Amino acid sequence: MKHRVVVVGAGFAGLQLVQGLKGAGCDITLIDQRNHHLFQPLLYQVATTLLATSEIAWPIRRVMRSREDVTTLLATVTGVDRVAREVVLDSGTRIPFDTLVVATGARHAYFGNDHWEADAPGLKTLEDATTIRRRLLLAFERAELTDDEAEREAQLTFAVVGAGATGVELAGIIAELAHRILPREFRHIDTHRARVLLIEAGPRILPAFREDLADYATRALERRGVEVLTGVPVTDCTAEGIMLGDKPIPSRTIIWAAGVQASPASQWLDAEADRAGRVKVTDTLALPDDPAIFVLGDTANVESGGRQVPGIAPAAKQQGKYAARLIRSRLDGKAARAPFHYRHMGDLATIGQNAAIIDFGRFQMKGLLAWWVWGIAHIYFLIGGRSRLMVSISWLWSYLSGQNSARLITQKETLRR
């Protein structure tokens, strides 16, 4: 019988692992609760009307269509039976495995304030992105309709919480939307007056980057009209607004980009997790007491060279690649492989049109050239020629015409909150 590999999660780690097992003669089952793989690094551009949903998501089945050794299942995992060696689905069906790979990613975390989520949604799925897009666009519509000056100001105040790369990128585009793209379209309000707040509890924005790049980013954001607030703790989020320390700021649109919590994989596996819910794995990315169960990507707490491996796409891909090679070595009966070693390729973030920062460690880039390098790198990493072409056209069109292409308000939500 063929060696049965069950992979839960078709993100960067899961897909890379399946790709690495091509031709290995395994019987692979790839399970995800969504029908699409999502290119999360560009999700913020869907939330801010630059890209359409279908430009950064691909049906997992289609990606796997020529892999006869892979069975794709759209299903929700509810647990893992480690004794019987089976994954349990919500339908009750059990999928047996010889090797299990769990790479189920993370959700946003509210540090014990989960009730903030309704008023301060995070950004992890396509639905999150269309929810944020709808709220952003509705805020301008509501401001246009109201005669109440205080309400208008609250509708035109946008608060982004957390100044990592995602928070910076969101704030930058929202400011461009308000100050560059929308002004000509409204008759009662001046969208130039919209306030965009980028709120960070830590001492500075972009802690993963060198300080001079973060300084450049702060200046670039401020030039675009973003108010950058550092060392400011968020103490409450409600439908009325956001509380910074003991200062209330009326705001109808809050976006949460401040923290992540791993998926419940540690509970399924009854395995030790860190505070963020990430499963602690060995240097071969497996459970300490079970070398045939791997945990990869944002779901895993991995160290390399004495440092925590960051929760970014290149790290997840490297882990998927490593685990695939390890599984192949075992099947071939070869000696144990060297432990996982993470190679950091660099950090990059856009601030807005013509401005990005790239920190390669050895050297840095910023400004226009960095922005082009950022764009070309991201197009390169998309799946398939069609997405590359479509995203390129959307970006070029937006660049040349000053118009974003995906400004649709869809799904029911009453106009009046």
Add this chain to the structure above:
Amino acid sequence: MKHRVVVVGAGFAGLQLVQGLKGAGCDITLIDQRNHHLFQPLLYQVATTLLATSEIAWPIRRVMRSREDVTTLLATVTGVDRVAREVVLDSGTRIPFDTLVVATGARHAYFGNDHWEADAPGLKTLEDATTIRRRLLLAFERAELTDDEAEREAQLTFAVVGAGATGVELAGIIAELAHRILPREFRHIDTHRARVLLIEAGPRILPAFREDLADYATRALERRGVEVLTGVPVTDCTAEGIMLGDKPIPSRTIIWAAGVQASPASQWLDAEADRAGRVKVTDTLALPDDPAIFVLGDTANVESGGRQVPGIAPAAKQQGKYAARLIRSRLDGKAARAPFHYRHMGDLATIGQNAAIIDFGRFQMKGLLAWWVWGIAHIYFLIGGRSRLMVSISWLWSYLSGQNSARLITQKETLRR
């Protein structure tokens, strides 16, 4: 004071009217309950994964951005005060008018069986299209997951009710999806075995077309694996399936393309309506007792040359153009214009790749050439170069690669019904 024109509905009729009033010196308010104009003739392609939502919808504000004389409002109209000459919004706000244009379109109708809607959704909005897309794709996923042969068959039975152009086009693409695009992607089911039923109560499909074209369409559909059933009344739609006369057919995906009901404009206006809810207007497209209130498009019951004007995009556009000219004539104090005359340009429908029918009245086309003419005509009618480019690429890509690009399942709906 400027002449105040209030336009309710930014469909084909409404937009054409506003365009016709360019430079007329009016103060125009354009009200719609959605933020986008929708190119409805291609909506079925969004429902069947060929096109993305943003490719056939445009923010109304953006279309109107250079028209300083137009104020766009995203709002829901709840009534019209004909005495005070004001349109009433759901917020309670009242918008005064000198001339009122109501062009609010139609919804699908169930002929007294509105409870069928949950199990047999129709196709009028972007949400309708993504709902149908989700159900179509989930049916294949559920079939792949189940071990129950009867359930699998019900999941793989797709019923399209109504064989006008929309029903024919839907059935054609669903058959292509099942028989040409998806087969390689599933491991447990053979999607070739999927049944696609096109159900028509009348004696033949495509009553608007010449009989030889309808015969050609029937053969083209059957070649693609569609079962065409005519003279068959639908007597019930439930979550279990569809009842044809007294014969139950288990089916988990029913799509309603059988009838339309006009929006509640006749109630707002306290005006006489026909059985389908369409307001009866004079030959100048106005209310019989109020020449300053126009009703256009699918909301109106209009006759021209002794025949009912059909509810299609070119007819709505011609009405918008006529009403704009009439309003301009009145403002200029010119003599009354000739009554509205509808010029029928023809009927067209696609059956699937390489097959379409066009009935220009004087001559007819079918097959490959008609399909290309159909495609080029539709690209021509899209708004803006970006949409034309994107839709062209999506179609070409699908044609050359055999892959549809918008196969995403989004929004929450549990996998198990």
